[in-house]
Amino acid sequence: xxxxxxxxxxxxxxxxxxxxxxxxxxxxxxxxxxxxxxxxxxxxxxxxxxxxxxxxxxxxxxxxxxxxxxxxxxxxxxxxxxxxxxxxxxxxxxxxxxxxxxxxxxxxxxxxxxxxxxxxxxxxxxxxxxxxxxxxxxxxxxxxxxxxxxxxxxxxxxxxxxxxxxxxxxxxxxxxxxxxxxxxxxxxxxxxxxxxxxxxxxxxxxxxxxxxxxxxxxxxxxxxxxxxxxxxxxxxxxxxxxxxxxxxxxxxxxxxxxxxxxxxxxxxxxxxxxxxxxxxxxxxxxxxxxxxxxxxxxxxxxxxxxxxxxxxxxxxxxxxxxxxxxxxxxxxxxxxxxxxxxxxxxxxxxxxxxxxxxxxxxxxxxxxxxxxxxxxxxxxxxxxxxxxxxxxxxxxxxxxxxxxxxxxxxxxxxxxxxxxxxxxxx
Amino acid sequence: xxxxxxxxxxxxxxxxxxxxxxxxxxxxxxxxxxxxxxxxxxxxxxxxxxxxxxxxxxxxxxxxxxxxxxxxxxxxxxxxxxxxxxxxxxxxxxxxxxxxxxxxxxxxxxxx
Numbered sequence: 001x002x003x004x005x006x007x008x009x010x011x012x013x014x015x016x017x018x019x020x021x022x023x024x025x026x027x028x029x030x031x032x033x034x035x036x037x038x039x040x041x042x043x044x045x046x047x048x049x050x051x052x053x054x055x056x057x058x059x060x061x062x063x064x065x066x067x068x069x070x071x072x073x074x075x076x077x078x079x080x081x082x083x084x085x086x087x088x089x090x091x092x093x094x095x096x097x098x099x100x101x102x103x104x105x106x107x108x109x110x111x112x113x114x115x116x117x118x119x120x121x122x123x124x125x126x127x128x129x130x131x132x133x134x135x136x137x138x139x140x141x142x143x144x145x146x147x148x149x150x151x152x153x154x155x156x157x158x159x160x161x162x163x164x165x166x167x168x169x170x171x172x173x174x175x176x177x178x179x180x181x182x183x184x185x186x187x188x189x190x191x192x193x194x195x196x197x198x199x200x201x202x203x204x205x206x207x208x209x210x211x212x213x214x215x216x217x218x219x220x221x222x223x224x225x226x227x228x229x230x231x232x233x234x235x236x237x238x239x240x241x242x243x244x245x246x247x248x249x250x251x252x253x254x255x256x257x258x259x260x261x262x263x264x265x266x267x268x269x270x271x272x273x274x275x276x277x278x279x280x281x282x283x284x285x286x287x288x289x290x291x292x293x294x295x296x297x298x299x300x301x302x303x304x305x306x307x308x309x310x311x312x313x314x315x316x317x318x319x320x321x322x323x324x325x326x327x328x329x330x331x332x333x334x335x336x337x338x339x340x341x342x343x344x345x346x347x348x349x350x351x352x353x354x355x356x357x358x359x360x361x362x363x364x365x366x367x368x369x370x371x372x373x374x375x376x377x378x379x380x381x382x383x384x385x386x387x388x389x390x391x392x393x394x395x396x397x398x399x400x401x402x403x404x405x406x407x408x409x410x411x412x413x414x415x416x417x418x419x420x421x422x423x424x425x426x
Numbered sequence: 427x428x429x430x431x432x433x434x435x436x437x438x439x440x441x442x443x444x445x446x447x448x449x450x451x452x453x454x455x456x457x458x459x460x461x462x463x464x465x466x467x468x469x470x471x472x473x474x475x476x477x478x479x480x481x482x483x484x485x486x487x488x489x490x491x492x493x494x495x496x497x498x499x500x501x502x503x504x505x506x507x508x509x510x511x512x513x514x515x516x517x518x519x520x521x522x523x524x525x526x527x528x529x530x531x532x533x534x535x536x537x538x
Contacts, residue, residue, distance in 0.1 A: 050468070053476075335472055342468040346461060358462060364469050364518065366511055380511050382518020398518030402510065409510050412473075415483020420472045422481045 032058040033352035036119050036129040038109040038288055040065030040093060042072075043321030043337035044135030045424040050345035052100040059352065062103040062127055064119070067164070069093065070425055073194065074334050074368075075417050076163035079171055081204030082212075083373035086168050089417075095426045112292035114314045131348050133309075134294065134302075135320040135337065136286025137162070138193050141300075145257065145281050153259045157279050161193060173276045174205060179213035181275035186254045186264055188282040189223040191301075193322045193332050196229035196379070198222075198280060200369040203234070206242040207372050218245055221252035221264060221272060229331070230369060230401060233377040237405060241371060254279065285323035294319055301325035306385055306392050307357045309344035318344050329394040330383060331365055338420055339363040361385050363392060365399075368413035376409040377402040463530030466523050470531075473511075479537045489536025495528035 032055060037048045040063055048063040070091045078084035096102040105127070111120035112132065119127045140159065142149045148157060158173070160166040174183065183205050187198045202220050209216040227234055227248070238246040249269070256265040262277040284300035294302045294311040302319040303312040306327065311317045321337030330336060340363070347357035363383040368376045381399035383392040402409060467478060470487060474480050478487030487495060501507035502516035503524075519527070 049476075054464070338472055339469060342465065342471075346465050346468075350461075358465060360462070362466060362469050362519070362523065364472075364515055366473065366515070378511060380514045382515055384518070395518040398514060398516075400514040411483060412510060415480075416473050418481050419475050419484060423471045423476045426476075426481070 031060040033130045034060045034128060035062070035131045035133060035348060035352075036127050037061060037063045037133045037135065038119065039135035039137060039286065039321075040067070040070060040096075040104075041135055041137055041321065041337065042334035042420070042424055043341045044133065045070060045093070045096060046338045046341035047133050047135065047320060047345050048102045049096055049100050049424065050342055051348065052102055054345060055349055057101055059349065060103070061101075062105055063093075063096065064105045064107055064109050064121060064127070065093070066106060066108045068106065070421075071163040071167075072334070072417065072421065073161075073163045073197070074420075075370075075414075076160075076167050077197065077201045077204040078370055078373065079163075079167050080160070080174065080201060081207045081370075081373060082171070083207075086164075089163060091421045091425050093425065099426070109288045110291065112288070112317065114292070114317055117316060129316075130352060131316050131318065132292075133318045133320060133341075133344060133348070134286075134289055134292060134323065135341070136288045136323050138283040138322050138332075139286050140281040141284055142281060145254070145279070147257050147259060148279065148281060153257075156259055157257055157262070157277050159280055160278060161197075161280050161283075170276075170278060174208060177213070177216065177275045180215040181213070182217045182219055182273075183209075183276045183278065184219040184221055184264060184272055184274035185278040186252065186280060187220070187222045187224065187228075188280055189253060190228050191326065191332060192280065192283045194334075195331050196234070196367060196369045199227060199229070199234045200371075201278075202246055203237055203242065203369070203371045206238075206245045209245055210242065214245075216245070217247065218242070219272060219274065220246065220248045221254070221266070221269075222248065222250050223253040225250050229367075230377055230379055233371075233401060233405065234369075237371045237377075241405075283322075285319070289319065289323050292317055297325040306343075306390075307359060307361060308347035308351065309340055310347075318348065320344055327383070327392040329381060330363070330392060331367065333365060333367055335367060335416075335420065336363065336365050338424060339365070341424075359385070359387065361392075366416065368409060368416060370410070370413065371405045374407045374410040375405040376407075376413045377405050378409055378413075463526040466519075466527040467530040470527065477534055478531045479534075486537050487531040488534035490531060492525075492528045492532035495531055496524055499524045499528065 037044045048061050051061045072089040075089045097104050107121040158170045160170040202218050206218045252269050253267040263273045296303045303325045309318045320340040322332040343361040350357050365381045368378045382395045386393040473484050474487050480486045499516050502512045
């Protein structure tokens with residue numbers, strides 16, 4: 001192992017690493033490899049932390065993230081409902097740097113050269129790597145909704161599907177809407193980020209209306225033929241908790257938007273005019289995935305080897321989170337991205353040391369949706385690697401749903417948030 | 427051979443036999459034993475905290491006796507113990523996996 005470390009010294013600037021890690025006694029003098037992580041969401045932040053933690057600080061990790069703080073999509077629908085603020089779902093990156101020695105670069109990755117093993121940032125800075133981990137999240141396919149390509153249109157017809165300023169802006173639109181108005185949300189054809197998220201959002205807006213604007217309506221205009229997640233539980237909530245407020249309409253594939261009049265137009269259904277129009281555009285892997293050449297499925301998602309999360313196409317480049325081509329029954333969720341990150345971090349450390357990755361990765365998913373400000377429903381699953389099929393397979397008989405919305409799971413949902421934010425960032 | 431580090435630590439705590447016994451069965455030859463337990467335990471960290479040290483609202487698993495953790499998981503798995511998520515998740519782990527992750531948590535320092 002000592003010889004191996006010495007070999008790595010040639011490629012990876014030991015002096016810089018030593019300087020960056022004054023408090024880390026176990027590192028020795030050299031780096032056991034350089035990893036660049038692009039994207040500081042649930043996947044990337046977790047990967048950066050676990051690579052440092054599991055290598056006892058011996059692997060040099062640089063995290064590239066343009067946003068100054070982590071803002072969680074999970075729980076952010078409660079900001080729209082008004083029971084939480086954006087500050088409640090915002091977490092600093094400081095502990096990754098101070099406690100774990102992650103080098104944080106506030107920038108955007110714009111190019112990848114897999115042969116030279118370099119990432120180019122918007123500032124022009126070039127970072128070298130032994131292994132690159134892309135956790136780029138999603139970007140929107142505005143080529144299918146050209147009317148929303150302009151910044152002006154996007155400021156009026158919000159997606160709020162990346163938590164942050166758009167979340168706050170949508171809350172303002174809801175606050176400004178007079179009682180008796182209509183909030184409409186359009187949902188793209190699956191797959192998209194966070195399958196139950198749009199339905200939870202409808203519940204949260206309905207909760208707000210029920211408290212403050214009881215004559216108002218929530219219209220769910222779903223591109224899918226039915227509710228894509230927790231269908232029975234959500235439909236029960238709309239029929240009982242939000243009777244007379246929420247209306248669900250399936251088979252509404254959005255084709256165009258009149259931004260001025262806030263009118264949504266569909267393939268086969270009548271136009272819908274709203275007072276607040278919230279459009280979730282079709283989605284694909286974040287743009288850097290395209291630059292890296294790792295988008296392989298339907299020109300949208302990135303296929304990976306689930307033992308390592310390495311791209312099936314580009315060597316030494318791994319992809320995590322919502323950007324991957326999922327195996328059946330594997331949702332695009334923050335919890336899943338965190339789990340991808342740990343399998344990937346373990347595999348990368350083995351690969352950097354010249355060993356094979358574990359052949360038996362396990363992923364779990366736990367997803368809570370808030371019906372009210374306190375009452376929650378969950379869906380859970382466990383996924384084991386199937387060596388024959390070379391993919392992750394959901395374990396039959398495991399996982400499941402809440403029997404009904406309940407406040408106990410509301411407390412667990414907040415505990416989940418605090419623990420996963422700490423697991424990724426503290 | 428830095429892989430010794432964790433087994434030595436575990437041995438010092440008197441868990442070596444338990445860990446070896448747990449790992450021998452399912453672990454593929456390529457996977458170093460300490461990492462298998464560690465990796466499986468990491469699937470719990472989202473809710474139970476990094477290394478099984480919860481920041482609140484869920485139980486910490488770090489430092490719990492292995493037999494207790496195995497019994498709790500097996501009770502969830504068999505439907506003898508009620509819960510919300512855990513009866514559903516426990517059914518997704520094999521018995522050797524439960525042994526391995528319990529051994530790993532048992533070898534960690536309990537939170538203060």
